[in-house]
Amino acid sequence: MVHAVSLFWFLKDGALLKRILANLSGRAALITMDELTEKWAGIDPDDPDRGGERQTGMDAVATVLATCQRLTACGELPELADLPGSQNGAAALTDEEKLALILGDGASTQQEQQP
Amino acid sequence: MSTRESQYVAWLICLHGLMDKVRRHGWLAIEEDVESPGSPGSSFSGDPVLMRQPYLDFTRDLLRLRLTGYVEDAMLSTYAQQAIATLSRRNWLGQRPADPLLINMIWSTLHAFFEGLPPAVACEFGRQVIPLSKRPDHGTLEFLLAEARQRAPTQAQHASGERDLDAEADAFIRSLSP
Numbered sequence: 001m002v003h004a005v006s007l008f009w010f011l012k013d014g015a016l017l018k019r020i021l022a023n024l025s026g027r028a029a030l031i032t033m034d035e036l037t038e039k040w041a042g043i044d045p046d047d048p049d050r051g052g053e054r055q056t057g058m059d060a061v062a063t064v065l066a067t068c069q070r071l072t073a074c075g076e077l078p079e080l081a082d083l084p085g086s087q088n089g090a091a092a093l094t095d096e097e098k099l100a101l102i103l104g105d106g107a108s109t110q111q112e113q114q115p
Numbered sequence: 116m117s118t119r120e121s122q123y124v125a126w127l128i129c130l131h132g133l134m135d136k137v138r139r140h141g142w143l144a145i146e147e148d149v150e151s152p153g154s155p156g157s158s159f160s161g162d163p164v165l166m167r168q169p170y171l172d173f174t175r176d177l178l179r180l181r182l183t184g185y186v187e188d189a190m191l192s193t194y195a196q197q198a199i200a201t202l203s204r205r206n207w208l209g210q211r212p213a214d215p216l217l218i219n220m221i222w223s224t225l226h227a228f229f230e231g232l233p234p235a236v237a238c239e240f241g242r243q244v245i246p247l248s249k250r251p252d253h254g255t256l257e258f259l260l261a262e263a264r265q266r267a268p269t270q271a272q273h274a275s276g277e278r279d280l281d282a283e284a285d286a287f288i289r290s291l292s293p
Contacts, residue, residue: 013288014284014288017288018284018285021280021281021284024184025146025182026143028184030280031185036287037283037287040291042290042291044291047293
């Protein structure tokens with residue numbers, strides 16, 4: 001979850017953040033929002049002076065992607081190439097684009113899953 | 116006291132209801148039960164025995180931690196063992212110590228469920244902790260759980276807080292751009 005907080009800052013994607021918050025328990029969503037605000041509010045992830053912090057965000061993306069790849073290998077997530085929006089080929093996507101594709105497709109099904 | 120009236124059985128029925136709700140509707144479905152145990156329709160509100168402390172808070176604390184998703188199962192076990200040790204000491208809050216068997220029964224049941232066992236099987240783990248003189252046999256417990264399940268309301272509600280998280284998320288994202 002610590003990584004996840006950096007992830008939401010790094011991706012700067014409001015729609016994705018709201019979808020994730022809506023699929024957490026109420027308490028977990030409040031904790032996540034508080035942590036996010038306390039740690040990252042007002043800090044632009046694209047600011048070149050924030051190289052070290054950007055690395056934290058990139059590490060978070062890599063961690064989530066590794067988890068997704070493991071779930072894909074187990075058959076619990078579809079192959080990236082099979083997701084809608086990946087018609088140009090998964091290999092051509094950046095890590096951030098891959099993640100948005102995976103989370104965008106999977107977020108609506110998270111309600112049934114354990115926290 | 117009949118089997119039906121035993122506090123152990125009352126707790127097993129309650130835990131079974133909560134676990135069944137999780138199985139059917141996901142963890143979020145029990146958030147309201149955990150946060151507002153006394154509210155009408157809560158799994159804890161059906162029997163006054165369930166509102167007794169420290170058993171109620173012990174159960175709620177465990178479920179709350181599990182609900183947040185922040186705590187790994189191994190850490191949750193450590194947490195539970197520490198709580199059990201504390202609650203089992205004499206003179207808890209200047210009163211008599213908590214019933215260690217009831218505390219252990221609650222934990223054994225939840226632990227089995229956290230490990231992935233179905234609710235009915237998890238309750239069987241809890242049943243084994245009940246003292247022999249008060250322990251229902253497997254068939255009796257199964258009957259009581261099925262009976263309670265038929266009475267239970269079917270709902271899966273997501274507890275919404277008073278804060279507008281969508282607005283907070285928007286404000287946060289806006290703050291990131293210079």
